[in-house]
Amino acid sequence: MQPIHGSTTICAVIGDPIGHTLSPCMHNAAFAACNLNYAYVAFHVRDVAKAAAGMVGFNIRGLSVTIPHKVEIMKYLDEISPLAGNIGAVNTIINRDGRLFGTNTDGYGALKSLEAFENLDQKTIVILGAGGATQAIAFTIASERNPRRLLFAVRDDDRPAAEKLSAAISDQFATPVAITSIEWNALREAFADADVIINTTPIGMAPNVEECLVPEDALNERHLVFDIIYNPAKTLLLQRAEKRSARIINGVPMFVHQGAEQFRLWTGIEPPIAVMQAAVENALRK
Numbered sequence: 001m002q003p004i005h006g007s008t009t010i011c012a013v014i015g016d017p018i019g020h021t022l023s024p025c026m027h028n029a030a031f032a033a034c035n036l037n038y039a040y041v042a043f044h045v046r047d048v049a050k051a052a053a054g055m056v057g058f059n060i061r062g063l064s065v066t067i068p069h070k071v072e073i074m075k076y077l078d079e080i081s082p083l084a085g086n087i088g089a090v091n092t093i094i095n096r097d098g099r100l101f102g103t104n105t106d107g108y109g110a111l112k113s114l115e116a117f118e119n120l121d122q123k124t125i126v127i128l129g130a131g132g133a134t135q136a137i138a139f140t141i142a143s144e145r146n147p148r149r150l151l152f153a154v155r156d157d158d159r160p161a162a163e164k165l166s167a168a169i170s171d172q173f174a175t176p177v178a179i180t181s182i183e184w185n186a187l188r189e190a191f192a193d194a195d196v197i198i199n200t201t202p203i204g205m206a207p208n209v210e211e212c213l214v215p216e217d218a219l220n221e222r223h224l225v226f227d228i229i230y231n232p233a234k235t236l237l238l239q240r241a242e243k244r245s246a247r248i249i250n251g252v253p254m255f256v257h258q259g260a261e262q263f264r265l266w267t268g269i270e271p272p273i274a275v276m277q278a279a280v281e282n283a284l285r286k
Helices: 023-033 048-057 074-075 083-086 106-115 132-143 156-174 185-190 236-243 253-265 275-285
Strands: 009-015 038-044 062-065 092-096 100-103 124-128 149-154 176-181 197-200 224-227 245-248
Touching: 009 023, 023 038, 023 253, 023 275, 038 048, 048 083, 048 092, 048 100, 074 100, 083 100, 083 132, 092 185, 092 253, 106 132, 106 197, 106 224, 106 253, 124 132, 124 185, 132 149, 149 185, 156 176, 156 245, 156 253, 176 185, 185 224, 236 245, 253 275
Parallel strands: 009 038, 009 062, 124 149, 124 197, 149 176, 197 224, 224 245
Antiparallel strands: 062 092, 092 100
8 A cells, every 4th residue: 555645545445344355455456456556445434425525525536335325325325327326326436626427337247257268249148137247237338238038037026127127228229128026937948048156135145155046057158157155165055056057156256356446547557457357366365
């Protein structure tokens, strides 16, 4: 981390809780690698209205926004990107001379992670879940690529959210969308036609590492399986996929790429992605 003094530019992450965040180690490694006079800190925030005002008052250049503030913060911003408006959540804020601009880089992070392995044009993509991460990923894929179909696999309780998301995508894009159950037989049927499978749920995250939504026999070598969880590095879903010779991706690349896009927006320069990924992986090993 660079020395901090009166001309240091400050960026930060806000959330509640915030003790778990890996963002400071990632961004400070990037700032140091680029010899930028920037520093990145974490703020435990409960009142987002005061946080937004403080961003202007303290001339904070950029904010990362994490749970539970991604939706609430939107009403205190001066401008929101069309993508963030569609998603209904902001994870990135840029202070432009006292005007706060919000956008969402989560979907970009997922897209970059997936396309290191597979071009998503004309691919059938099954997404497990219907929460905020699902919305970010689905809207980004639909707006930036031309998939053959998006299929949301959800619990009964999540079906209304999935129906709302499907309708919003259908209103704006030509991508066919559908909804199915997360029950195992329904997943077997859905996966038979799938190219890409994305888990956006917390199922399998530490400490509940023995949990998995997907039966092993539903997976095969044609699949690209992406679990946005990064702790553990290899969830039970990814272990099962690997046994079936599928290609696998954990959540580290998505976290790094969403942060890299934040870095680009705040600094105007290309991010040192390899440095950022190494910082995250080193932190996860501790």
